[in-house]
Amino acid sequence: MNEQWSRAFAMLPDRLAAHLGVSAAALALAILIAVPLGMLAISRPAWKTALISTAGILQTIPALALLALFYPLLLLLGGLTQRFAGFGIPALGLLPSLLALSLYALLPLLRGGIDGLGSIPPEILDSADGIGMTRRQRLLQVELPIAAPIVMGGLRTAAVWTIGAATLATTVGQKSLGDLIFAGLQLEDWTLVVTGCLAAAGLAILVDSALANAETGLKERRINKGLSGLVLLTALVAGIIGWHLATRPSATQTAAIVVGAKNFSEQYILAELIADRLRAQGLPVTIRSGLGSAVAFRALAAGDIDVYVDYSGTLWDNVLGRKDIVPRSQMLATLRSELPTRAKVEVAASLGFENAYALAMKRTDATRLGITSLADLTAHASQLRLATDIEFQQRPEWASLQKTYGLKFKTLTAYTPTLMVRALGGGDADVITAFSSDGRIAADDLVLLTDPRGALPAYDALLLVGPHRPDLTAKLDNLQNAIPVEKMRQANWQADRDTDKQTPQQAAKWLAKQLK
Amino acid sequence: MATPAPMLEYADVSVRRGTATLLENITLAIPTGSFVALTGSSGAGKTTLLRLANRLVTADTGEVRVAGKNVAAGDPATLRRGIGYAIQGVGLFPHWTIAENVAAVPRLLGHTGLAARVAELLELVELPRDFAARYPRQLSGGQASRVGLARALAAKPPLLLLDEPFGALDPETRANLGDRLVALHREQNLTTLMVTHDLADALLRADRVIVLDKGRIVADAAPAGIVASDHPAVRALIASPLAQARRLADLLA
Structure with a gap:
């Protein structure tokens, strides 16, 4: 147990640093995009609705899907630049993560900025103009300070969302705290999952409270409070980078x-x-x-x-x-x-x-019914309940099985892999789909049914x-x-x-x- | 001897918004030292006329001159720093102390050592000195209006523009502040242009009253002359305060 925790802990500094890096870069990019867009929305109200609803639509795309979408998009773009400009674009890793995460952070930033600056009473703007402030002075000395709590609220939401969503960057090959979570989920190693989640949540909470301090300092014009937020943020970043550098393997791995x-x-x-x-x-x-x-x-x-x-x-x-x-x-x-x-x-x-799809039964059931192959199953299927993984019933293998062996089961239920195995163990299913190299086959004493007519692909x-x-x-x-x-x-x-x-x-x- | 240029001058000024004409062919001279009230019903063009003076509104045709200089030439921010400006909602900056609000214009002009000036200004508008450290949210409506007036006077402007400065105040505060304003106008050698929808206010405070109707000047005279005017727009404005005054007089008799 201790060894599992220390292994999970050993993965942390590297992933934390990468996570912080990709989150910060995505947030910075989002701010770079949001500021001019926000300005545009404030000066031209017609743009405001269009921008907010576009950002809103982007928000409804699950972050995971947004990340996955950027992969083929960048691949296509990379192919074009390769052909016409002679250089490629990496489609995996940092770039798609950065783009997807910053798009995701756009809505809270835009909304915070537009709502914040839009909430300033007109008489305040009028008197700022009337006493002779320039546009720039009005923005910096009056509008931004008054809007700061709402703008900062948007920034805090964006920061927390980005740090959370960055765990998903693992799926497009970007190192992040998601490495621990995804590996842990697949290996059913809960120490990894818990470590990854706690680290991501902790990072989000610390960044949020640092920004909250900076916000209070700004709002109440208390320099110390504002500085304490910045100090906390700087210490956090420095700590993570330091930890990462201290634990990094010394050998430089070039062109690994x-x-x-x-x-x-x-x-x-x-x-x-x-x-x-x-x-x-x-x-x-x-x-x-x-x-x-x-x-x-x-x-x-x-x-x-x-x-x-x-x-x-x-x-x-x-x-x-x-x-x-x-x-x-x-x-x-x-x-x-x-x-x-x-x-x-x-x-x-x-x-x-x-590692092929197969149907499996408990050895005791198979022996009692005299079933060793899919062909034997045909006569018994109407009395048996089949549990499958979630995608099996949509796959060509299932259509082929039904056609070749004429299988008609009593019930047909889809489960997550772990629950599917439990259903068999607990007597809620008689036959399950299995993968031929799955370790549980030997461990749970299952029989894989043979496929004499070659209905299942290799x-x-x-x-x-x-x-x-x-x-x-x-x-x-x-x-x-x-x-x-x-x-x-x-x-x-x-x-x-x-x-x-x-x-x-x-x-x-x-x-x-x-x-x- | 050549007569000095008027403090504020409008030469054949028109302002349009789309197809609507807000002001039409206004020609007007306001000599240095006068206290002029601009009045008229809603939408008559009072505020537009006022805001032309510090270029918050620009003229489509014609020319506006302050102290002989065309306001359209030069930097608008510089122009505005030289003109006092106070409005109905006051528009104090909520994140600044009273001292910072009052000192805003001198600070924009690069002046330093403003604490003494702030104290002096608070005294001018009859507010206690310790208000300097307060924030606008801690003030009553009347106190905020006084701070607004102090802010407008901070850089000793020769011209003061007021847009319904006492609009949202109770009658007693309004009367007190009105009296103080007239006194300040004299003490500080100001030229004052005040927009008010309240004809009584205009007649009692100003030494000259201009009545606007649908973007045109329909009366321009000393208070006594306005009362005598038989222009329908002027009569309509006078009707309700007059009726009110008569009923009050009957009641008190």
């Missing part, structure tokens, strides 16, 4: 290889395994984890990451856009030939196991290498067929189980020892 990982345990473990292999060959490596499934391949093709593991069925659908189901060997052969031509991505190795784990580091293929091809599915299951279980939970690093080290 970036190993990517999607957001589930197996991916974290394999990324650690690959990283260890490369480090053993003396290469500098960093890991960028928590990538969204759709983002990962494009990140590889764009050179934002250099190597990661994906699955043949996923690539078949997402990259090649194919919905048909073909035999395993044919799918592999097609991917090996198509990926290099389409995206300059090489399949360096097929790791030797599948999901072979493939090691993919991006266009900038073709040399990695040779360095990693000894992973070809190196990982048996049983070993992958056990490694996954070490990271997923609740008792004696191992970190992905520990599970990767264990797995490495099992390989030939």
